Amino acid sequence: MTRAAEPVPTDAERCAEPGPAHDSDDLIELLFFAYRDFVGDPDRILAEYGFGRAHHRVLHFVDRYPGLTIAELLDILRITKQSLNRVLKDLIDQGYVEQRTGTSDRRQRLLFCTPTGRSLTADLTRVQVRRVARAIEEPAAEAGRSDRAARIASAQGFLLAMIEPGDRAAVRRLMARRAGARA
Template sequence: MRPLTQAARTRPAPIPDAADEDGRAAGYSPEGPTQRSPEHGSPDRDQPAYDLIELLFFAYRDFVADPDRILAEYGFGRAHHRVLHFVDRHPGLTIAELLDILRITKQSLNRVLKELIEQGYIAQRTGTSDRRHRLLTCTPQGRALAQRLAGVQGERVRRALAEVGPALREPAGRFLLAMIEPEERAAVSRLIGGEASAEVPAEIRAEIRGGSPSADGVRP
């Protein structure tokens, strides 16, 4: 898997732990969004698209609520889910690549990885082209949990598409891609397409992808 662009990596600041806990980012105000006064222009043209902003909020709230209930069984949080998801989807990710995807601090990632490795959900292997690299892979138990979490989110997406019509899947995908910074879109598209790290040996891919463990193999 190719890393995201250098410009994309250096532009945003890493998200601190506090932002992951209570959802507050830089510029957060408990009083809510600032309202424009009429003299600043037409509301139709200058006001934020509150309907879409709030729909995105509520859609995301419910989208993550399904896996949150499962994660609570293991004492895990959303950071654990993100790591499991991308390592399962792209076995052989390096820590640098994972940091590039998640945009969290290295300290935060190390804490989450330590827990997942110690509890047997993630394994590390030495890199092939650079032995300083540690290639991250899900264990059978980790892959079973990752797929269980993806399963409940996939079911919500399928229900929504069935309600609005599957023909909207493509325009919805184009809209979400357009929400991403332009210089990052090609890299994100490659990531979604399943492009794997070039460092992953064929035997590791075969070992990881040789079977799909059932959710019964996951133990809290």
């Protein structure tokens, strides 16, 4: 596996294969695992309400940025109006989100969470904050020599710490399987 083009190739590490390409490969994989567990937590809560991830995303952004417009939300989520409308309709009909006509532009519908919506969002945020906070508290692997090595160690440390603790050993073991082939 040849090294991918780098923005700033450092001369010193030309020959050494355990270069940035492999570090990036590891980060790609860790990002998958981290995100998998990151969305897994709230999914369990959402299921009790008959909601899914799409509902969660809307709740999150409307809660955090009260008065968001439909257009802004569409730009954030990068989904179509129809996809948004389906879940938004659920949330409005069931009293988690409410719309108010814009004051300066009466075509706009400003979105707000109701107290119920804020409460549910808080529950969802809680479990995610717990995971992220724990990942931050985790001491990074070690502050490496160069800033670059430190950044890699830091990002890997954060993502690994985002993984469900009980699964980390399995992930380490899996990734070690490949590490042997390149050292």
